[in-house]
Amino acid sequence: MHIIILCIEIFLARIIDVSLGTIRTIIVVKGKNLIGSILGFIEVAVWFLVVEQALSTSNSNIFIVISYALGFATGTYIGGIISKKFINTKYEVQIITDYNVQKLVDYIRDSSMAVSILKLEGKNKNKYLLFVEIDSKHYNNLYKIIKSVDKDAFIIVNETMFVHNGYFGENK
Numbered sequence: 001m002h003i004i005i006l007c008i009e010i011f012l013a014r015i016i017d018v019s020l021g022t023i024r025t026i027i028v029v030k031g032k033n034l035i036g037s038i039l040g041f042i043e044v045a046v047w048f049l050v051v052e053q054a055l056s057t058s059n060s061n062i063f064i065v066i067s068y069a070l071g072f073a074t075g076t077y078i079g080g081i082i083s084k085k086f087i088n089t090k091y092e093v094q095i096i097t098d099y100n101v102q103k104l105v106d107y108i109r110d111s112s113m114a115v116s117i118l119k120l121e122g123k124n125k126n127k128y129l130l131f132v133e134i135d136s137k138h139y140n141n142l143y144k145i146i147k148s149v150d151k152d153a154f155i156i157v158n159e160t161m162f163v164h165n166g167y168f169g170e171n172k
Contacts, residue, residue: 003057003061003063003064006053006054006057006064006067007061007063007064007066007067008067009050009053010050010053010054010064010067010068010071011067011068011070011071011074012071013046013049013050013053013071014050014067014068014070014071014072014074014075015071015074015075015078016046016075017043017044017046017047017050017075018071018072018074018075018076018079019075019076019078019079019082020039020040020042020043020046020079021040021043021075021079022075022076022079022080022082022083023039023079023082023083023087024036024039024040024043026083026087027039027087030087030089030161031161050068050071054068084136088135088136089135089136089159089160090133090134090135090136090159090160091133091134091135091136091139091157091158091159091160092131092132092133092157092158092159092160093130093131093132093133093134093139093142093155093156093157094129094130094131094155094156094157094158095129095130095132095146095153095154095155095156096120096127096128096129096130096153096154096155096156097127097128097130097146097149097150097152097153097154098122098125098126098127098128099149099150099152099153100149100150101117101128101130103149104130104145104146104149104150104153105117105130107145107148107149108130108132108142108145111141111142111145113132113134113138113142114132114133115130115131115132116130116131116132117129117130117131118130118131133160136159139157143155
């Protein structure tokens with residue numbers, strides 16, 4: 001019975017420390033070093049306690065290894081979900097199209113997203129490059145709008161580090 005409780009403790013603690021590690025990494029990349037270092041302290045403290053428990057048992061049981069590894073995998077997954085849900089990210093979306101540009105621009109603007117347009121000269125025909133800066137939570141809506149007008153549109157998405165000035169709209 002002791003080994004089962006130990007395996008559950010290891011599994012749950014690994015979920016916590018690996019989730020914190022995933023979130024910490026994303027936060028540091030976004031330039032929030034103080035918050036990242038606090039999370040790192042908590043993460044390593046939890047990790048140390050887990051490792052100490054896992055290694056101090058007299059049982060060399062494969063279930064301890066499985067619990068440790070499964071906690072790591074689950075923590076990575078959960079950390080990614082938490083990060084996506086709670087860490088605000090801005091995307092710069094570039095859309096290259098030559099089909100029904102005004103309709104696409106109108107749909108994007110009707111969805112309260114700002115869009116800038118550049119005319120491009122291609123080898124055989126003119127195309128348009130649309131720039132849209134949005135919160136990541138609105139990307140799926142923008143993607144659906146783009147594909148509803150031009151299923152062959154070329155879409156490039158970049159995470160934006162900083163945005164100064166400009167218009168983001170209300171994003172319904």
